[in-house]
Amino acid sequence: MDTTPTGLGKSELDYSTISLENFPERKVWLKTFGCQMNYHDSDRMVAHLKRLNFSQTSDLEEADLVLFNTCAVRDLANNKFYSQLGELKHLKKKKGSDLIIGVGGCVAQTEGKDLIKKYKHLNFAFGPDTMDSINDMVYRTYAGDDKFAINSWDRSSDFSIETKINHGTPQAFVNIIKGCDKYCTYCIVPYTRGRERSRKKDEIVQDVKRLVEYQGIQEVMLLGQNVNSFGKENGENLSELIMDLDQINGLEILRYTTSHPYDVSDQLIEVHGSAKKLSKHLHLPVQSGSDTVLQRMNREYTKEHYLGLLEKLRKSQPEIVISSDIICGFVNETDEEHKETIDLLDRAQFDFIYSYVYSERSKTRASKMDDFLTKEVRKARLHEVQAHQLKIQEKIRKSMEGNTYRVLVEGSNEMKGEKKWKGRTNCNRIIHFKGEMKGHEIDRNLKWHWVDVKCISTTALSCQGELQEIYGRRLQ
Numbered sequence: 001m002d003t004t005p006t007g008l009g010k011s012e013l014d015y016s017t018i019s020l021e022n023f024p025e026r027k028v029w030l031k032t033f034g035c036q037m038n039y040h041d042s043d044r045m046v047a048h049l050k051r052l053n054f055s056q057t058s059d060l061e062e063a064d065l066v067l068f069n070t071c072a073v074r075d076l077a078n079n080k081f082y083s084q085l086g087e088l089k090h091l092k093k094k095k096g097s098d099l100i101i102g103v104g105g106c107v108a109q110t111e112g113k114d115l116i117k118k119y120k121h122l123n124f125a126f127g128p129d130t131m132d133s134i135n136d137m138v139y140r141t142y143a144g145d146d147k148f149a150i151n152s153w154d155r156s157s158d159f160s161i162e163t164k165i166n167h168g169t170p171q172a173f174v175n176i177i178k179g180c181d182k183y184c185t186y187c188i189v190p191y192t193r194g195r196e197r198s199r200k201k202d203e204i205v206q207d208v209k210r211l212v213e214y215q216g217i218q219e220v221m222l223l224g225q226n227v228n229s230f231g232k233e234n235g236e237n238l239s240e241l242i243m244d245l246d247q248i249n250g251l252e253i254l255r256y257t258t259s260h261p262y263d264v265s266d267q268l269i270e271v272h273g274s275a276k277k278l279s280k281h282l283h284l285p286v287q288s289g290s291d292t293v294l295q296r297m298n299r300e301y302t303k304e305h306y307l308g309l310l311e312k313l314r315k316s317q318p319e320i321v322i323s324s325d326i327i328c329g330f331v332n333e334t335d336e337e338h339k340e341t342i343d344l345l346d347r348a349q350f351d352f353i354y355s356y357v358y359s360e361r362s363k364t365r366a367s368k369m370d371d372f373l374t375k376e377v378r379k380a381r382l383h384e385v386q387a388h389q390l391k392i393q394e395k396i397r398k399s400m401e402g403n404t405y406r407v408l409v410e411g412s413n414e415m416k417g418e419k420k421w422k423g424r425t426n427c428n429r430i431i432h433f434k435g436e437m438k439g440h441e442i443d444r445n446l447k448w449h450w451v452d453v454k455c456i457s458t459t460a461l462s463c464q465g466e467l468q469e470i471y472g473r474r475l476q
């Protein structure tokens, strides 16, 4: 793997000697691709940049600094980023040295040096592990030293961070583990995010307590590429972490993502029944329903093992809702193997799935396998999987009708000319509802309020409800 020791690990700027007067007010325009880890990293960067007097803008024209946080997991995200980066050369021409452009994240980790060479208007590139040094990079660029690419790994003895949020919502992502050691044969993530490293349990508990007590956080999403491996190197585990966090007063909902089925322990399954604050939703990517494909993917479990996990989870927590990821048309997938996935959908009864066609990633083991499948076959299988799942979903959603759900309102949107609020249930379903209750219009901003909503009608992809009760911004 390409690593460049640079000395740039944690931020080296000494803020006590830097006065904000040295930094005029500036604007950063930031575009994030990929998973929640990337969105979380972007939040961290914005928080860091505030200390250099940057505020965020959504208007590219007024930006002094443009940052991309990139994803390399599939072609689609990759391509979107490349075309947007290409287009920026016009803005750079117009603004000259008044515009700085940086590319961070997973594409920059493996291709940063090539990007710098290829795109003359790009100032710097940096991998995910150096993202906490964004201010050093920006500072260095303003000092006239640019065209650098940094893809070093943070090699400090333990993974220790404090969660930084600045969005003012009651929901927060909290990173508990970084990297991935699984090396699924199709996946680029272990090459872009490095080896697994966990934070210490006590540090996370203190971090979440602080977020709840001082920053108004009520819902926490524990993040990692493989959260089930949490704590292995420190003799700790995810179940114990969840049970500790479950004790925090004022925390209402605890979620975690993403899980690998291989590491779902009996203890964790039990915790789904006993932890009061743990969400009744679990995203458990299966990828395929065929044992032979799972083997070629190096997933380390079988279809029956996976279905057995779902059975145990549903026994432990009867209200649990499960979602998953499916890759269609993995290298040399046969018709029979594909049908095994359709059968799995029938048996698993997922609440929703994210489904993708297999996308070849260089460096991965799958990219070195002979592959006889065509794009057309892959796409046709994707469509079949999606259509099949939609039929299942339609039935599952129908069963929600008549039930009342406690939801945290996240915002509103216009639907067919009508303003509707939308909220997320504990089990991660979005419900839309009008601002009226028992025949009376509610002229109140319900954003970030807890409410009860009765589900009235559903389709495979949406759910409409009626407002029953408003509790305010806090439940207790």
Ligand code: SAH
Pocket: 073, 074, 186, 187, 188, 189, 224, 225, 226, 258, 259, 260, 285, 287, 325, 326, 327, 356, 357, 358, 359, 360, 361
């Ligand atoms: N760590 C998580 C998710 C990682 S990436 C996990 O293991 O579940 C998110 C999803 O992208 C994966 O679950 C997989 O379905 C999909 N994915 C990853 N690499 C892919 C590839 N090369 N082609 C198509 N889909 C891919």
Ligand code: SF4
Pocket: 180, 181, 182, 183, 184, 187, 188, 189, 190, 225, 226, 260
């Ligand atoms: Fe990729 Fe597999 Fe790791 Fe998930 S577990 S990030 S799919 S290598």
Ligand code: F3S
Pocket: 033, 034, 035, 036, 037, 038, 070, 071, 072, 073, 105, 106, 188, 189, 192, 193
């Ligand atoms: Fe993409 Fe990197 Fe996440 S490759 S899915 S942004 S870990």
